[in-house]
Amino acid sequence: MSLLGRLRDLLRREEEPALSADDPDLVVVAEAFDVAEADSAALARSPRWRADEPAVLRHHLRIPADQVERARELLEPDGWVVVAGDVSLASRVQKLDALHCAQERSRMASLAQRLGGDALGWDALQPERETAR
Template sequence: MGMLSRLRDKLRRQDDPALSIDDPALVVVVEAFDIAEADSAALARSPRWRADELAVLRHHVRIPAEQVERARELLTPDGWVLVAGDISHISRVQKLDALHCAQERSRMASLAQRLGGEALGWDALQKAPEPAR
């Protein structure tokens, strides 16, 4: 990803101190684990996803333990947080749209493959809506 793309994405991602990747109020609003399904279709089929709100985009990947630190080095400059495990999670807060989901899915698949791992899919989390009063 070039410097201009990083700057554009950083400006597009509105850092919201009210939303963090480990917020306990987050719920999964869309999942995309079928490689044959377009990201736009995954978003469109989710009645819980709110396009006008920030979300946590979370990729599920398998990365060999000896490659986790290398993955972190590659991801951290773009605001991604990697939580390692049998299935690692790579997350960041951002506005979701089909184009960026597709770009990031491709990027994570490439990264995982380069490091000897596998990208499994992604999900998105948003805060549960406030109950109507």
């Protein structure tokens, strides 16, 4: 394999998220369900959140059941996975920071409103950090 091919493979591996939204080792490390609280404040008050590691950002949406498929169509091209329920969940693995949380919160609020629903808030999940014994 050429040097360029090896470099390309290495870059692809670095781009692939090391997490999956259905990873059983995930725990909630940050959350924001108060619209008056800034996303930066929600992250700042979250001692379990590790800014240098990827996280699963999960938005809680209350949208009509007949609109869930439309939500999937709109979100899946950007890597979101939508799970239907009384409260639908839109999840994606990403690097988590205040700017991206705020952008995605705004996007989800707009989407939910267009579909006749409401965006309730978000939480972030990361694998539980093992403690030294």
